Amino acid sequence: MLRNLSATLESSRKTLSSPPSKWRIQPPPSLYSTASSDPRDAPPKLLVVQPRLRSEKLLQAKLNEALCLANSLEDQRDGYFHTDFFDKPLPPHVLVQNPSLKGHKPRADTYFGPGTVDTIKCHLNAVETKGEVDAVFVNATLSGIQLRNMERAWGKPVVDRVGLIIEIFNAHAYTKEARLQAELAALSYKKSRLVRVLGPGGRYTFGASGEAEVVSARGRGGGGQGFMSGAGETELQLQRRRVLERRNYLLTQIDEVRRTRAVQRAGRKRHGGSAGHRLATVAVVGYTNAGKSTLVSNLTDSDLYSDCRLFATVDPRLRSAALPSGRKVLFSDTVGFISDLPVQLVEAFHATLEEVVEADLLVHVVDSTAPNLDEHRTTVLQVLQQIGVSQEKLQNMIEVWNKIDAEEECMDDDQYLDEDEEADETSNLDGEEDVNTGTLMETEVANEKSLCDSDVIEEKGDYSDGWLYEDDTMVDEGDFCSPSSVADEQNESSNKDNGVEIIGAILPSGPHVKTSAITGVGLQELMELIDKKLSEQDKKLKGAQVVERNVFDRKWRPSHTQDSSIAVEN
Numbered sequence: 001m002l003r004n005l006s007a008t009l010e011s012s013r014k015t016l017s018s019p020p021s022k023w024r025i026q027p028p029p030s031l032y033s034t035a036s037s038d039p040r041d042a043p044p045k046l047l048v049v050q051p052r053l054r055s056e057k058l059l060q061a062k063l064n065e066a067l068c069l070a071n072s073l074e075d076q077r078d079g080y081f082h083t084d085f086f087d088k089p090l091p092p093h094v095l096v097q098n099p100s101l102k103g104h105k106p107r108a109d110t111y112f113g114p115g116t117v118d119t120i121k122c123h124l125n126a127v128e129t130k131g132e133v134d135a136v137f138v139n140a141t142l143s144g145i146q147l148r149n150m151e152r153a154w155g156k157p158v159v160d161r162v163g164l165i166i167e168i169f170n171a172h173a174y175t176k177e178a179r180l181q182a183e184l185a186a187l188s189y190k191k192s193r194l195v196r197v198l199g200p201g202g203r204y205t206f207g208a209s210g211e212a213e214v215v216s217a218r219g220r221g222g223g224g225q226g227f228m229s230g231a232g233e234t235e236l237q238l239q240r241r242r243v244l245e246r247r248n249y250l251l252t253q254i255d256e257v258r259r260t261r262a263v264q265r266a267g268r269k270r271h272g273g274s275a276g277h278r279l280a281t282v283a284v285v286g287y288t289n290a291g292k293s294t295l296v297s298n299l300t301d302s303d304l305y306s307d308c309r310l311f312a313t314v315d316p317r318l319r320s321a322a323l324p325s326g327r328k329v330l331f332s333d334t335v336g337f338i339s340d341l342p343v344q345l346v347e348a349f350h351a352t353l354e355e356v357v358e359a360d361l362l363v364h365v366v367d368s369t370a371p372n373l374d375e376h377r378t379t380v381l382q383v384l385q386q387i388g389v390s391q392e393k394l395q396n397m398i399e400v401w402n403k404i405d406a407e408e409e410c411m412d413d414d415q416y417l418d419e420d421e422e423a424d425e426t427s428n429l430d431g432e433e434d435v436n437t438g439t440l441m442e443t444e445v446a447n448e449k450s451l452c453d454s455d456v457i458e459e460k461g462d463y464s465d466g467w468l469y470e471d472d473t474m475v476d477e478g479d480f481c482s483p484s485s486v487a488d489e490q491n492e493s494s495n496k497d498n499g500v501e502i503i504g505a506i507l508p509s510g511p512h513v514k515t516s517a518i519t520g521v522g523l524q525e526l527m528e529l530i531d532k533k534l535s536e537q538d539k540k541l542k543g544a545q546v547v548e549r550n551v552f553d554r555k556w557r558p559s560h561t562q563d564s565s566i567a568v569e570n
């Protein structure tokens with residue numbers, strides 16, 4: 001399924017002595033178009049399948065994010081992306097019934113019910129007549145079995161949310177450190193999704209592709225138990241061993257990276273500062289696309305890569321700047337977070353995220369134009385807690401609401417829209433936007449709807465700075481509950497086990513500073529606040545050191561009586 005996963009497994013295979021051909025790992029079907037020999041020439045075109053959510057606002061935000069994710073998958077060449085994000089056409093997409101709603105559970109075999117599976121197939125066929133789709137992206141977390149069954153049903157590679165995010169990390173990683181970590185994440189993801197499939201030559205094997213019925217991810221069904229079990233189990237073990245061997249190799253390499261980073265950090269702290277200060281590091285964190293890189297670039301007068309595609313930054317960067325007091329500090333620009341951030345990524349990117357944990361001060365950049373801003377803030381805090389940032393640092397964190405220039409624009413637009421609607425209630429924004437984005441037009445959508453008569457399915461035109469619009473007529477309002485129940489809908493699992501209450505206590509009621517990283521508004525204020533917080537910290541630290549030194553002195557300096565007793569003994 002995933003191109004990088006297949007490369008990973010292929011390389012792990014090569015590290016072993018050549019196994020019998022029957023044990024070869026099935027290369028997963030590629031997300032990338034088969035027409036192009038070099039996948040970097042043609043980023044894959046994905047059909048986005050978005051399960052419905054109870055709240056319209058959340059649905060709009062999630063669909064928008066899913067479309068951005070789908071368009072963000074592109075390999076870097078020489079450190080650059082070769083297509084402009086805004087030149088990319090909007091990926092085709094469908095809204096379907098959410099199997100988790102109404103208290104139901106998603107099906108174990110296909111996630112969606114049979115009606116929805118057929119509807120998506122039908123829609124895929126319609127879109128495919130235009131030669132538009134390489135793979136299907138389902139914006140949910142799927143098991144290996146569900147992925148394989150969907151691939152069989154739709155005849156296309158299928159990727160879920162976790163898989164796509166990991167794939168994007170792999171595509172965007174440029175430095176050795178980021179590549180190692182992204183590969184490790186891909187391996188961990190892969191390991192939990194080995195399934196039994198029918199490979200070429202009619203043999204059952206464990207891998208990420210194949211045609212036949214998935215029997216079990218645990219290798220049951222081969223007969224017998226333990227060593228006496230069937231051949232399938234042995235193959236699964238073999239696959240797992242290969243994955244484990246590669247994993248161990250990657251972990252060793254990443255450990256080297258961590259050690260190097262730790263030495264560099266210690267060196268910076270000891271020697272880097274000026275005027276008696278240690279060189280403090282300020283880590284800039286936040287949801288992906290919040291404007292972290294743009295902000296760091298502007299604060300440090302540098303030129304970090306920033307882009308509307310998600311996870312534009314996977315390779316962390318440090319840049320220095322002078323605060324208003326003249327004190328020199330380092331700003332660390334790092335990977336952005338996202339809701340349902342794959343746990344494999346958090347674990348694999350430990351070395352990179354350690355910079356955040358070890359930073360002297362955190363600046364949390366929030367995209368103030370995001371309709372689900374609170375969800376973004378909570379997600380970031382959850383991840384920070386997950387990676388082990390101390391409560392003290394979280395409480396001392398500066399929250400910056402960025403893109404206030406766009407916020408104003410949005411407000412202007414809203415005003416304009418209201419006036420427009422009043423003037424002409426029949427005007428339809430979707431139609432206009434569809435022309436611009438080159439996606440399915442309303443009429444075409446209508447035709448497809450007649451083709452696909454079962455289930456809920458929908459097409460919308462714009463996503464770049466807009467969301468779904470009010471006329472979302474296919475929505476069954478009866479399915480929806482009050483907005484208060486929305487937060488735990490998409491992220492049920494992530495909210496459940498994390499300290500939501502603790503997060504509520506940490507979250508400031510509003511921003512400390514409002515900025516526009518593009519126009520420079522609020523940046524001076526931010527620098528002053530950073531300066532103030534760091535000098536406060538220094539004072540606290542100095543106090544602590546004085547106490548420590550006194551203790552140290554008392555402990556080790558021998559008293560007069562001790563001296564004399566030693567003299568006597570001598």
Ligand SMILES: Nc1nc2c(ncn2[C@@H]2O[C@H](COP(=O)(O)OP(=O)(O)OP(=O)(O)O)[C@@H](O)[C@H]2O)c(=O)[nH]1
Nearest residue numbers: 288289290291292293294306307311312313336517
């Ligand atoms: N209007 C406006 N756009 C901004 C502002 N800051 C950043 N952007 C835009 O937002 C997009 C994302 O910016 P980045 O700096 O790449 O965001 P990021 O948080 O580093 O994103 P990742 O690295 O992908 O996590 C880019 O297109 C920026 O031009 C701002 O203050 N105003």
Ligand SMILES: [Mg+2]
Nearest residue numbers: 292293312313
């Ligand atoms: Mg960035």
